[in-house]
Each structure stands twice: as structure tokens, then as C-alpha cells.
Amino acid sequence: MTVTDNGPETLSARALWYDGHGGVELREERLARPDPREPLVRTLFSGVSRGTERLVCRGRVPESEWRRMRAPRQEGEFPGPVKYGYAAVGRVEAGPSDLTGRMVFCLNPHQDAFSAPASALHPLPAGLPPRRAVLAANMETALNAVWDSGAGPCDRAVVVGGGPVGLLTAALLSRLPGVEVTVVDVDEQRRALAESLGAGFAPPGDAPRDADVVFHASATAAGLATALAAAGEEATVVEMSWHGVDDVAVPLGRAFHARRLKLVSSQVGQVAPSRRPRWSARRRLGAALALLAADERYDLLLDTEIPFDDAPSALPDALAPGAQGLAVVLRYP
Numbered sequence: 001m002t003v004t005d006n007g008p009e010t011l012s013a014r015a016l017w018y019d020g021h022g023g024v025e026l027r028e029e030r031l032a033r034p035d036p037r038e039p040l041v042r043t044l045f046s047g048v049s050r051g052t053e054r055l056v057c058r059g060r061v062p063e064s065e066w067r068r069m070r071a072p073r074q075e076g077e078f079p080g081p082v083k084y085g086y087a088a089v090g091r092v093e094a095g096p097s098d099l100t101g102r103m104v105f106c107l108n109p110h111q112d113a114f115s116a117p118a119s120a121l122h123p124l125p126a127g128l129p130p131r132r133a134v135l136a137a138n139m140e141t142a143l144n145a146v147w148d149s150g151a152g153p154c155d156r157a158v159v160v161g162g163g164p165v166g167l168l169t170a171a172l173l174s175r176l177p178g179v180e181v182t183v184v185d186v187d188e189q190r191r192a193l194a195e196s197l198g199a200g201f202a203p204p205g206d207a208p209r210d211a212d213v214v215f216h217a218s219a220t221a222a223g224l225a226t227a228l229a230a231a232g233e234e235a236t237v238v239e240m241s242w243h244g245v246d247d248v249a250v251p252l253g254r255a256f257h258a259r260r261l262k263l264v265s266s267q268v269g270q271v272a273p274s275r276r277p278r279w280s281a282r283r284r285l286g287a288a289l290a291l292l293a294a295d296e297r298y299d300l301l302l303d304t305e306i307p308f309d310d311a312p313s314a315l316p317d318a319l320a321p322g323a324q325g326l327a328v329v330l331r332y333p
Contacts, residue, residue: 020080047134161218
């Protein structure tokens with residue numbers, strides 16, 4: 001919706017809030033009229049992270065992680081109600097002349113209009129459609145994981161979990177010279193999508209063995225076991241899943257020690273150590289946007305679109321455990 005002018009001092013917009021018990025509501029927000037130097041953005045699309053926002057929606061963010069899991073410009077406190085989200089794409093309607101009218105990405109909660117410092121906005125590169133740009137946070141996660149893995153040319157790579165982050169990780173790996181990458185997933189319908197992104201596909205029972213590097217992105221204990229079994233001697237297994245308050249069994253028996261496997265975590269909150277001396281978070285996000293602009297096949301990941309007005313009724317089902325689909329996009333009026 002277009003921002004509503006309620007007088008000389010405030011503007012009105014609507015924001016999405018999670019109640020922490022599985023419910024979603026839209027609340028009216030009063031925005032202080034921004035300084036002319038601070039951009040005002042009208043949102044066109046925002047991306048919903050099925051994994052993270054499922055936990056936020058259901059109030060399953062561990063208390064120990066409440067501070068670290070805060071989103072930029074979040075309001076409210078965990079376990080809820082909380083205004084959350086971090087993948088907004090829109091048009092600058094007012095503010096500095098060099099930004100007005102431009103399409104931008106911002107780590108901002110789901111809200112139909114918002115103001116933010118110019119430093120928080122990332123202009124979209126040429127050729128990147130606003131709808132596809134909502135995958136920027138997912139692409140950042142995938143890029144960070146590839147850096148954390150140390151994967152290189154001609155490696156055999158396995159990605160367990162064919163969700164958006166797993167598929168983006170596989171797509172990046174497939175661009176490395178000579179790399180053979182296989183996506184492992186229980187859903188046979190992911191095969192065509194994995195192959196279209198340059199990867200092979202296998203069900204868990206046929207997962208490759210003796211891989212040089214393995215990525216786990218299924219958020220299940222069974223998937224982690226499959227990932228460890230796929231790893232070759234002294235290989236690295238990168239754990240990308242976040243399980244919230246749930247404890248997950250890790251099979252450290254059998255050949256785990258004999259094969260000297262390495263299990264490492266990857267989390268997008270900080271730039272991977274191998275790049276941190278030279279890369280800022282802003283540079284990494286810019287790289288993610290450029291990668292998305294270069295390949296229209298990423299549009300295939302955006303398979304669930306929900307009008308913003310329908311979010312209170314439709315989003316809880318999309319975030320329910322076992323819900324089918326890949327990336328969820330909110331479309332604004």
C-alpha cells in the first residue's frame with residue numbers, strides 16, 4: 001500500500017507481527033516523518049525464511065539466542081509478539097536524490113513502508129528483478145557456507161537438503177571448475193530443479209560416498225546422519241541447519257573418528273573467517289545480489305507467493321511443519 005499521510009508529523013504503514021504461538025497479524029505502524037536525508041521505502045516484495053521464521057512464528061527461538069537472533073529494526077521481544085523479517089525489496093519514494101526512485105534491498109521486517117538510513121539500503125544491480133532479490137539473504141548464507149567449507153576445483157560435493165539455501169549452495173558449487181555436486185533430498189520433485197541449477201540429484205538411500213565436502217541443510221537428524229555418511233576420509237561436513245530449541249542426535253559412532261571427519265558450523269551472522277579480514281557484511285550482500293542478477297534460473301525457487309493482505313490467514317500454513325514448497329514471497333499491494 002502507499003504510505004498514508006496522517007498529518008505533518010507522522011505517516012502510517014502496516015507491519016507483520018508473529019505472536020509466538022503460531023499466529024500472524026498485521027498491525028498499523030506510525031512512522032515519524034523521516035528526515036529529508038533518510039530514505040522512505042515502499043515495499044514491493046519481502047522474502048520469508050521458512051526455517052528461521054517458522055521458529056519465530058512458533059516462539060521456538062532459544063532464550064540463549066534472543067539477542068543474537070534479533071533482526072535489524074526488529075520490534076518486540078522473543079518469544080513474541082515480535083515484528084520480524086530481513087529480506088525486503090522496494091522502491092525509494094522519498095529521500096536523497098541519488099536514491100529516490102531506485103529499487104533497493106534492505107534487511108528490514110515485513111512492512112509495507114519503512115524508513116531506514118541510506119547506509120542500510122542496497123541498490124539492486126542492473127538486471128535483477130525486485131522479486132528475485134528477496135533471495136539475497138539466502139544467497140548470502142549459501143556463499144558464506146561455501147567459504148566456510150574450503151571447497152575448491154574438482155571436488156566431489158554433496159548437499160543434503162534441497163530447500164532454497166541448499167539449492168543455492170549447490171548452484172554456487174556447480175560453478176567451480178570441475179566440481180561434481182549432488183543434491184540429496186527425500187522429495188523426488190526436487191530432482192528437476194537441482195539438475196536445472198547444474199547439480200545431480202539422489203534420494204538419501206543413494207547418496208554418494210567419499211565426498212570431499214558435504215553441506216547439511218535439511219534441519220533433520222536423519223539428514224545430518226546422511227551427510228556424515230557421505231563424507232570421505234578427513235572430509236569436512238558443514239552444518240547449515242538451525243534447529244532452534246530442539247536437540248539433535250549426532251551419530252559420532254561407527255567410522256566418525258576413524259575417518260577423522262570434521263563437523264563445522266556455518267552461520268551468516270558473521271563473514272566467514274577466511275574472508276573476514278577483507279570482506280564486510282555489506283560487500284558480501286552486494287556479491288549476493290550480483291550473483292542473483294546473473295542467473296534467471298533462481299526464479300524457480302520462488303514457488304509460493306502470498307499477498308501481504310492475506311498473510312495472517314495464509315502464512316501460518318506455509319510455515320507449518322511439513323509444509324510443501326521452497327521460498328515464500330510476500331507481495332505488497
